[in-house]
Amino acid sequence: MLLDRITTDPSLCHGKPCIRGMRYPVQMILELLSAGMSQEDILADYDDLEPEDVLAALAFAAHSVQVKRVQILAR
Secondary structure, three states, rough: OOOHHHOOOOEEEEEOOOOOOOOEEEEHHHHHHOOOOOHHHHEEEEHOOOHHHHHHHHHHHHHHHOOOOOOOOOO
């Protein structure tokens, strides 16, 4: 399962979700993608990442925004 590639460890990257216990936060992968880098570009720049790692970051993002309702608590 793709989400199994996402790990959290309080001693690694301040506990942020990372790729396979390495120092690659999911947030960084998503930021690279949103800046216009392709999966191929990312994999070329970070040779210890695998194609499934990029897909796992996207799956994690999709999973994390699955909410039934958003309610504003304060303005």
